[in-house]
Amino acid sequence: MDIPYTVHARPDTGLYNAKIGIWLFLASEVMLFGGLFSAYIFLRVGADYPWPVHDLDVTLGFINTVVLIASSVTVVMAWAMLKLRKFGWYRINMAITVICAGVFMFNKSLEYKAKFAHYAVKLTDGTLLTGHLPHGYHVKFEGVSELNITVPLKTSGVSADPVNHVLPFIEGTAPKFKTEDGKEISLDEASFEALSADASKNAADAKKSSAAIKLVATAPINFAVKPSDIFGYTDTTITFRDGTTATGKLVDDKMTLEVDGVDARGVAQSEKSLAFDHRYLGEAWQKAFVENRDHHITKFEKDYPTRDKTRSATLQKESLFFKLNSAEPPAAGAAHGDAHGAEAHAPAEGHGGAHAHHPTVVLEKKDITFFSNFTPKLNTYYAIYFTLTGLHGLHVIAGALVLLYFLAFDGKRLRQDPEHLANRVEVGGLFWHFVDLVWIFLFPLLYLL
Amino acid sequence: MADNVEAIQKSIKWYIIIGVILIVFSGLTVGLSYVELPTHSLNILVGMILATVKATLVALIFMHLNHERSMIYKILLFTVVLASVLFALFIFSHEDPLQFSGFYAPVEQQ
Numbered sequence: 267m268d269i270p271y272t273v274h275a276r277p278d279t280g281l282y283n284a285k286i287g288i289w290l291f292l293a294s295e296v297m298l299f300g301g302l303f304s305a306y307i308f309l310r311v312g313a314d315y316p317w318p319v320h321d322l323d324v325t326l327g328f329i330n331t332v333v334l335i336a337s338s339v340t341v342v343m344a345w346a347m348l349k350l351r352k353f354g355w356y357r358i359n360m361a362i363t364v365i366c367a368g369v370f371m372f373n374k375s376l377e378y379k380a381k382f383a384h385y386a387v388k389l390t391d392g393t394l395l396t397g398h399l400p401h402g403y404h405v406k407f408e409g410v411s412e413l414n415i416t417v418p419l420k421t422s423g424v425s426a427d428p429v430n431h432v433l434p435f436i437e438g439t440a441p442k443f444k445t446e447d448g449k450e451i452s453l454d455e456a457s458f459e460a461l462s463a464d465a466s467k468n469a470a471d472a473k474k475s476s477a478a479i480k481l482v483a484t485a486p487i488n489f490a491v492k493p494s495d496i497f498g499y500t501d502t503t504i505t506f507r508d509g510t511t512a513t514g515k516l517v518d519d520k521m522t523l524e525v526d527g528v529d530a531r532g533v534a535q536s537e538k539s540l541a542f543d544h545r546y547l548g549e550a551w552q553k554a555f556v557e558n559r560d561h562h563i564t565k566f567e568k569d570y571p572t573r574d575k576t577r578s579a580t581l582q583k584e585s586l587f588f589k590l591n592s593a594e595p596p597a598a599g600a601a602h603g604d605a606h607g608a609e610a611h612a613p614a615e616g617h618g619g620a621h622a623h624h625p626t627v628v629l630e631k632k633d634i635t636f637f638s639n640f641t642p643k644l645n646t647y648y649a650i651y652f653t654l655t656g657l658h659g660l661h662v663i664a665g666a667l668v669l670l671y672f673l674a675f676d677g678k679r680l681r682q683d684p685e686h687l688a689n690r691v692e693v694g695g696l697f698w699h700f701v702d703l704v705w706i707f708l709f710p711l712l713y714l715l
Numbered sequence: 716m717a718d719n720v721e722a723i724q725k726s727i728k729w730y731i732i733i734g735v736i737l738i739v740f741s742g743l744t745v746g747l748s749y750v751e752l753p754t755h756s757l758n759i760l761v762g763m764i765l766a767t768v769k770a771t772l773v774a775l776i777f778m779h780l781n782h783e784r785s786m787i788y789k790i791l792l793f794t795v796v797l798a799s800v801l802f803a804l805f806i807f808s809h810e811d812p813l814q815f816s817g818f819y820a821p822v823e824q825q
Contacts, residue, residue: 279784279786280786281786285787286786286787286790289787289790289791290790293791293794296798297794297801300801301801303802304801304804307802308805319755320748331738331741332738335734335737335741338734338737338777339731339733339734339777342777343727343730346723346726346727349720350720350723350724573753577754578751578755579755580751696778699773699774700778702773703770703773703774706766706770706773707763707766707770709744710744710762710766711766714744714762715755715758715759715762715763
């Protein structure tokens with residue numbers, strides 16, 4: 267069956283059907299991205315923290331902008347060449363468009379990857395440290411000899427599942443466990459099912475609301491867990507995410523951070539920031555910070571004598587968000603700090619030159635209130651950044667796939683009915699231009715302003 | 716719709732020219748974002764005006780809206796009205812005032 271009006275115009279609208287269809291679709295896409303842009307405005311105006319400006323990689327973003335503009339040119343050229351029946355040029359332009367899409371997504375993947383590896387740590391006095399975790403961050407427990415599992419008898423949100431929530435975090439191979447009636451088992455799905463069913467029956471008979479299972483390890487267990495893998499811990503107990511508890515000794519929960527930035531905008535007296543404590547960056551870095559801060563403030567007072575310092579986001583950022591670009595403080599002097607001060611540690615091999623020159627600090631858990639890598643959960647800015655660019659990236663992929671299909675698989679239509687293919691390419695190109703339009707607004711809004 | 720050969724031939728030259736203009740404007744936007752105007756809102760306004768100019772060029776010339784049929788314009792009129800309402804909703808946020816208290820009060824550190 268032939269679909270009507272794919273080549274010739276419908277008499278009442280004066281257009282071929284796909285043209286109207288794509289514009290209706292683009293109208294709905296405007297509402298989709300418009301809603302997200304509107305959300306951006308609300309989030310920015312309502313933010314109770316300094317909204318990041320120029321925090322993203324502007325160079326990479328600008329390259330992506332140029333790449334997308336070029337691809338917009340080539341896709342409309344491809345359509346024009348097809349209308350002029352210059353098939354060679356049509357193919358070349360389409361190919362360049364798809365390649366540009368690939369380059370765009372590749373650059374985006376570099377950006378995202380860098381963000382996922384970068385961490386922000388908030389200290390108790392409001393200081394924000396940014397940097398990398400060369401060894402990850404784990405809480406280490408030693409000498410755990412028993413697991414206390416609670417199986418609720420009614421359906422509950424938290425139900426015991428030590429096989430998935432405890433076993434994976436045991437260092438080395440898991441030992442065998444002894445149950446309360448002396449039986450030795452190795453803990454797996456089947457044996458836990460049996461154990462759980464047994465205990466539940468006994469508890470139900472005794473009219474209790476939950477069954478308690480105690481497993482004694484035949485050899486002491488050590489744990490090295492990420493804080494997100496467990497529910498919580500104290501000096502002697504870990505509580506896992508399924509409610510199971512284990513008693514042992516907390517060995518280490520310090521965080522080794524390669525610091526590349528100190529954000530003192532949240533601290534009342536910036537030079538007294540916890541970051542410059544003798545255990546961490548020390549006096550020499552504090553001096554460098556104060557020098558940088560005072561230099562920028564003096565320069566601002568000279569350049570803009572009538573402007574209010576507290577209302578210049580740029581000044582606040584330049585003077586109080588201090589970037590550390592070397593392992594030693596710049597005008598180091600004699601104070602090289604004690605063992606916990608600013609030591610030049612060669613970072614883990616995987617990180618290469620980019621972070622080869624940052625001081626390392628070992629943060630104590632009691633000084634940390636919050637930490638996260640640069641992902642949506644860090645703050646609302648990154649939440650909206652990833653949402654907008656992620657959704658846009660998906661649109662880039664979808665558009666590229668459609669154009670690739672026309673290039674690679676519509677050869678028959680190219681030979682037999684090029685006008686129809688030209689209309690298809692025009693419609694695909696319109697979607698591509700819309701994707702470029704969204705980026706034209708996204709780039710300045712997220713990267714520059 | 717540019718259906719005849721000469722019109723398309725002429726457009727080709729324009730596609731490339733507009734492409735170059737867009738890239739230049741992008742560079743301009745990047746440069747201007749580093750110039751500190753009296754308030755940051757002005758920076759945002761300038762940036763958005765430049766972005767709107769670029770978007771208009773793409774829409775009119777690349778997307779052929781400069782010689783499209785009225786049916787398409789009618790569809791887009793709805794879009795413009797509805798999208799404006801979406802952004803204008805932000806004005807109502809002033810019913811729920813947020814006081815600018817500086818970046819974290821207190822900030823008297825100087």
